[in-house]
Amino acid sequence: MQDEPSPPPELPLDKILPRSLKNLLESNGIYTVEAAFRAYPDQLLKLPGMGISKFRQLERILFPGETFTPRRVPPPIPYAQGSSLNGVLSPATVQTLARGGITTVAQLRAASRKDLLAIKSLGPTKLREIERALLLGKSFTPARVYVPIRHIPGSSLNGSLSPAVVRALARGGITTVDQLRATEPAELLKIERLGVGMLREIESVFFSSEIS
Structure with a gap:
């Protein structure tokens, strides 16, 4: 019975990559070109020290013609802890109201428009959002201040x-x-x-x- 042919050896990284990229991959457990292929793109992007510029350099060498664009996920805006307005208004508005000491619907309804506009960073845009959500569509236009x-x-x-x-x-x-x-x-x-x-x-x- 004839032995099965052994697979060809995998290509070491130093045969094709510059030292900086080789060292980066090997420090993360990737020692061959084939292993880099298997890790492309998501695992490579997650490697510590693998920024987008190094990733693009690696693409140009190992994946000519390929360009992977990671989906940009905006960082979450944390809700205000202990506020019952979370989910009722946008996180930014909830946080602004919390800074002004307003964390419940009852407190919000009891506040006058003048009180709301006095809260730092709560301008007409956030006020209109509050009105749409809680004040039955009533709209307030601040008096023009010269x-x-x-x-x-x-x-x-x-x-x-x-x-x-x-x-x-x-x-x-x-x-x-x-x-x-x-x-x-x-x-x-x-x-x-x-x-x-x-x-x-x-x-x-x-x-x-x-x-x-």
């Missing part, structure tokens, strides 16, 4: 219009409500840097009944 600009001394329009509009009107010699009401829109638009947007603000504050 960037402080120095008011014009002597103008009675300070506080009625945004500071930028008050300043623009003052450049045109208008500092009282009576002067403003006596001026036609076309004349207002002739004032330097008083555009249509500012005119709309003036109309909405002082001429809304006339417009409707």
Whole structure:
């Protein structure tokens, strides 16, 4: 009876790989090219010290034409421990509320919108998420807060219009409500840097009944 032919010996890594890759694989128990083939791609990617650049270098040598792209899994956002809002709202919102001392639906419903917006990192987007989930679709639009600009001394329009509009009107010699009401829109638009947007603000504050 004739003996079965023995399989060909496996190819050592040092015959084909540079020293750095050879040492990396051998330190993780891979000593031959065939063993590297069997470990491709998942086991190779999991090896300690095998970053994506070394993995790509290994691909170019052993697997020409192959390019394996690992599926990117975003890191999980931990839920807030002890919060009954986990699963009701997004993890980021739950964490933000927890930082503000809100961990239950009852606490959330008892908080005013002003209280919620005062919590660090809880802006209008998270507020709308909370409203959609718990407040039956009611929507709140925070009042516009103007960037402080120095008011014009002597103008009675300070506080009625945004500071930028008050300043623009003052450049045109208008500092009282009576002067403003006596001026036609076309004349207002002739004032330097008083555009249509500012005119709309003036109309909405002082001429809304006339417009409707």
